[in-house]
Amino acid sequence: xxxxxxxxxxxxxxxFHYCPGCPHGIVHRLVAETIDELGIEGRTVGVAPVxxxxxxxxxxxxxxxxxxxxxxxxxxxxLKRALPNNIVFTYQGDGDLAAIGMCETIHAATRGENITVxxxxxxxxxxxxxxxxxxxxxxxxxxxxxxxxxxKTAGYPIxxxxxxxxxxxxxFAQRVAVDSVKNVNIAKRAIKKAFTNQVEGxxxxxxxxxxxxxxxxxxxxxxxxxxxxxxxxPYYPLGVYKDKSEGEN
Amino acid sequence: MNERVLMKxxxxxxxxxxxAGCRHFFGYPxxxxxxxxxxxxxxxxxxxxxxxxxxSEIAAINMVLGASSAGVxxxxxxxxxxxxxxxxxxxxxxxxxLPALIVNVQxxxxxxxxxxxxxxxxxQATKATGHGDFHMLVFxxxxxxxxxxxxxxxxxxxxxxxxxxxxxxxxxxxxMMEPVILPDPSSRPVIEKPWAANGHQxxxxxxxxxxxxxxxxELERTIIERFKRYDHIKATEQRAEEYLTDDAxxxxxxxxxxxxxARSAVNTARSMGxxxxxxxxxxxxxxxxxxxxKNVENTKAFLxxxxxxxxxxxxxxxxxxxRRPVSFFGRTGGIxxxxxxxxxxxxxxxxxx
Amino acid sequence: MxxxxxxxxxxxxxxxxxxxxxxxxxxxxxxxxxxKGYHPAQLLDENKCTGCCxxxxxxxxxAITVER
Numbered sequence: 001x002x003x004x005x006x007x008x009x010x011x012x013x014x015x016f017h018y019c020p021g022c023p024h025g026i027v028h029r030l031v032a033e034t035i036d037e038l039g040i041e042g043r044t045v046g047v048a049p050v051x052x053x054x055x056x057x058x059x060x061x062x063x064x065x066x067x068x069x070x071x072x073x074x075x076x077x078x079l080k081r082a083l084p085n086n087i088v089f090t091y092q093g094d095g096d097l098a099a100i101g102m103c104e105t106i107h108a109a110t111r112g113e114n115i116t117v118x119x120x121x122x123x124x125x126x127x128x129x130x131x132x133x134x135x136x137x138x139x140x141x142x143x144x145x146x147x148x149x150x151x152k153t154a155g156y157p158i159x160x161x162x163x164x165x166x167x168x169x170x171x172f173a174q175r176v177a178v179d180s181v182k183n184v185n186i187a188k189r190a191i192k193k194a195f196t197n198q199v200e201g202x203x204x205x206x207x208x209x210x211x212x213x214x215x216x217x218x219x220x221x222x223x224x225x226x227x228x229x230x231x232x233x234p235y236y237p238l239g240v241y242k243d244k245s246e247g248e249n
Numbered sequence: 250m251n252e253r254v255l256m257k258x259x260x261x262x263x264x265x266x267x268x269a270g271c272r273h274f275f276g277y278p279x280x281x282x283x284x285x286x287x288x289x290x291x292x293x294x295x296x297x298x299x300x301x302x303x304x305s306e307i308a309a310i311n312m313v314l315g316a317s318s319a320g321v322x323x324x325x326x327x328x329x330x331x332x333x334x335x336x337x338x339x340x341x342x343x344x345x346x347l348p349a350l351i352v353n354v355q356x357x358x359x360x361x362x363x364x365x366x367x368x369x370x371x372x373q374a375t376k377a378t379g380h381g382d383f384h385m386l387v388f389x390x391x392x393x394x395x396x397x398x399x400x401x402x403x404x405x406x407x408x409x410x411x412x413x414x415x416x417x418x419x420x421x422x423x424x425m426m427e428p429v430i431l432p433d434p435s436s437r438p439v440i441e442k443p444w445a446a447n448g449h450q451x452x453x454x455x456x457x458x459x460x461x462x463x464x465x466x467e468l469e470r471t472i473i474e475r476f477k478r479y480d481h482i483k484a485t486e487q488r489a490e491e492y493l494t495d496d497a498x499x500x501x502x503x504x505x506x507x508x509x510x511a512r513s514a515v516n517t518a519r520s521m522g523x524x525x526x527x528x529x530x531x532x533x534x535x536x537x538x539x540x541x542x543k544n545v546e547n548t549k550a551f552l553x554x555x556x557x558x559x560x561x562x563x564x565x566x567x568x569x570x571x572r573r574p575v576s577f578f579g580r581t582g583g584i585x586x587x588x589x590x591x592x593x594x595x596x597x598x599x600x601x602x
Numbered sequence: 603m604x605x606x607x608x609x610x611x612x613x614x615x616x617x618x619x620x621x622x623x624x625x626x627x628x629x630x631x632x633x634x635x636x637x638k639g640y641h642p643a644q645l646l647d648e649n650k651c652t653g654c655c656x657x658x659x660x661x662x663x664x665a666i667t668v669e670r
Contacts, residue, residue: 001603005658005668012455016663020640021616025662043448045319048459057457063446065318066459068341071311074303078315078323079446081299082273086319086448104311107304181622181656214616221616221662 010035010044014058021221023211024053024120026178027187031089031118032060034192038199044087045079047072049101051093052126070101073108076115087198089116095125098134098158105164112169112203116194119160122211123232130216134158137235142216157235161208165242171203173241177210177233179225186238193245202245210236251431258393259284259423262352262416263292265400266324268431271350272298273323275312277305277331280364281420282354285326306331310338310351317347318458320445322404326352328420329370330361332378339413340379344460346444346475348407348414350400351385355419357583365583366420366506371560374417375534382472384479386414386486387533389504393427395531401432406486408440410478417533419556421506421585482535489537490529493519494544497526499598502541502565503554504530507579507586511554514591523599533561541568548573550598554591555579574598604653604670606645613665615640619657625650628657 010032016025035041044062048054050069057064067075072090080088097105097119108115124142125131131144135157139148149157161173172194176187187209194205210232212224219227256264263285266274274293276286286302293300299316303309309325316323327335332353342349355370357363374387388403390396396418403414446456462468493515494500503511508529518525528544530537541551550573553562559577566575578594580586606628613636620628620643627650630641643665645651653670 001605001669003667004653004670005655005666007664007667011664015612018662020614020662021618022662025664026660029664042450042452045446045448047315054461057459061455063449063456064458065315065446066345066457066461067314068311068337071307071314071338074308074311075315075318077301077308078273078275078312078317079319080315081301081312082316082319082321082323083447103304104308107308178660181659184659221618222621 008032008036010041010061012059012061016059017055018052019215021214021224022052023178023209026184027118027120027209028056028059030184030188030191031091033188034195035062037192038195040087040195040199043085044089045083047076047079047088047090049090049092049096051096053091053093053120054127056091070096070099071104072096073101073104073113073117077108077111077113080113080115087195089118089195091118092120093126094121094123094133094135098160106167109164109204109206110167110169112171114198114201114203116198117204117206118191119206119208120211121160121208121236122213123157124213124216126213126216130213137231159236161206161241164206169204170206170242172197172205172243172245175208175210175236175238175241177228177238179228197245210238251433253428253430255426256393256429257284258396258418258425259354260288261393261429262396262400263288265397265431266350267292267296267298268434269322269401269404270434271322271324271404272296273316273321274299275301275303275309275316275323275325277303277309277327279328279331281356281423282326282328282352284423285352306334307337310335313349314338314342314345314347317342317349318446320442320447324350324352326354328354328356329358329367332370332373336373336379339385340381340383341460342413343379343383343385344381345458346411347458348411350403350407350414350416352416353418354423355417357581363583364420366556366585367581367583368419368505368507368556369558369560369581371533371555371557374415375536383475384534385412386482387417388414389417389531389533390422391505391508391529393422393425394429396422397429397431401437405437405440408442410482417505419506486532487535487537487539488531489540490531491540492527492529494526494528494548496524498524498549498602499552499595500526500528500544500548501552501554501591502528502530502561504533504561507554507556510586510588511591513588514595517588517592518595523595525595536564538568541565545569545572549602551575552594552598553577554586556585557581604651604668605648606651606657607667607669608643608645609665610636610642612663613640613642614638614663615642616662618660618662619643619666622656622660624654624656625652627651
């Protein structure tokens with residue numbers, strides 16, 4: 001017998017601190033597998049966010065930087081400009097990327113920085129205990145929207161892939177999920193493409209992963225996947241929102 | 250030896266940064282430092298460097314953090330309101346033990362304040378640029394030549410001590426034209442950066458650049474280690490110029506633009522028979538405690554002259570510690586004090602002695 | 603001939619593998635807990651494992667190695 005599946009080299013041996021059933025670990029693995037398959041660990045530098053994945057720097061074997069809340073795209077920009085031949089990725093949650101860091105996000109995208117952005121959208125602030133996020137759904141109950149997100153006062157959730165795909169600087173934007181083997185395979189291909197684009201100098205790629213937060217949603221991991229399919233995917237449809245990596249479109 | 254050229258302060262400091270090996274400038278327009286950015290925008294593309302106009306001062310300082318993490322010399326420049334925005338990033342740079350050059354061409358505050366020269370960011374620069382227990386090196390030149398020299402020192406010492414350094418100016422110095430000689434970079438030390446996050450190439454464990462320490466014991470230990478470095482800096486890097494202090498009855502303490510005015514007032518006072526002198530701090534952090542201290546016993550009074558409501562005077566009083574009277578004179582809001590106004594203060598102190 | 607090896611020390615008993623396995627041959631070991639305090643997942647019937655990797659692909663803690 002041969003080993004057909006094992007932990008990728010680009011992940012360290014440190015056990016994840018995430019809650020049981022948290023999909024962060026799946027996405028970390030997909031990023032690490034991609035780094036392994038492209039043979040780029042030695043020249044990759046990742047930028048961790050503030051949020052649940054703040055300690056991502058302990059989990060990836062490549063060099064890592066821990067950025068301030070929302071500033072990962074700016075840190076990645078400085079890094080990539082200094083090291084144009086290295087591979088630079090950010091890994092950010094919805095509060096980090098689409099609230100406090102939206103300015104940095106949009107401008108890194110519109111400049112077409114040749115970086116890869118992995119965006120985890122689980123419609124909630126996990127690390128701080130389940131507050132309303134910029135991507136929380138209308139009516140969604142959170143610690144800070146206890147009567148459900150009221151769009152009259154709290155506004156509407158932001159669809160990041162749709163928004164960024166309007167920018168000329170964006171090369172590739174795809175929304176994926178990791179709730180099933182089939183979707184994990186699609187997510188893997190998308191992440192690999194987003195890194196490959198950078199290796200080939202094609203510019204800014206973002207992969208939005210619609211995800212879950214079983215702990216703060218108050219559900220089992222499997223219930224959370226089902227809630228995500230029933231409620232999030234209609235608002236955040238999966239698919240490719242922009243792809244000019246094979247030429248203009 | 251390089252040749253002497255006539256340059257405007259803001260442009261001279263930009264060219265000095267390039268001479269010192271800086272190829273990464275991240276900025277955001279704000280009066281009165283825009284010439285630094287404009288100069289960089291013109292020069293950097295010609296020499297294979299990066300000039301990037303960021304979306305905000307917050308983004309610019311975090312780009313500096315990213316580039317500095319990669320191990321290259323990086324800088325940003327701004328003016329007072331912009332430095333407030335950068336203070337978050339400066340705290341992270343300090344907490345991540347990264348070098349960086351931050352230029353503050355000060356203007357009047359608080360808030361939007363005004364656009365005329367000021368020194369009212371002294372407290373911010375020396376005591377509270379961002380949250381947490383940390384310091385940055387703060388250099389206060391008073392001539393264009395010194396501005397150029399201190400750019401080199403700020404990069405070298407920032408790299409040596411792995412900490413942010415600020416070049417602390419005001420609109421007056423930035424606009425001034427004076428002859429300068431650009432230093433020879435080959436005479437400077439080369440500082441290795443094995444800590445840089447520039448890709449491990451399979452040859453070393455992964456480097457992590459971070460300011461997060463969730464274990465309080467670990468955070469305390471990290472900060473205590475950093476403060477040992479600060480103690481070493483305080484012991485070895487204090488700088489100030491002394492002018493006519495040997496026999497002075499009254500010593501003015503003033504830095505930057507206000508030191509130039511104070512010097513004129515000291516000269517006039519001397520011509521009138523009043524024994525005035527000047528201590529001009531060149532490093533504001535570390536504050537030149539030793540140089541002020543050694544003058545306390547031989548003089549009768551101190552006068553702090555600033556373009557603020559009185560900020561550095563606190564540090565002068567801490568050093569003098571009640572042994573001599575310390576008074577203050579300043580103008581604020583963008584008004585530069587005149588030599589005559591300072592002379593009046595000297596005369597008043599002299600008359601009261 | 604295939605099998606999975608579960609690194610029990612990092613398993614958090616989230617049951618995603620239990621629910622994902624097409625052969626329904628993974629369950630939590632109710633007779634023991636790991637150092638994190640969870641009942642770890644275990645393979646019930648090695649003979650039925652096809653080595654399809656579904657469990658490993660869905661495991662958020664990368665706790666599963668697959669041999670085939």
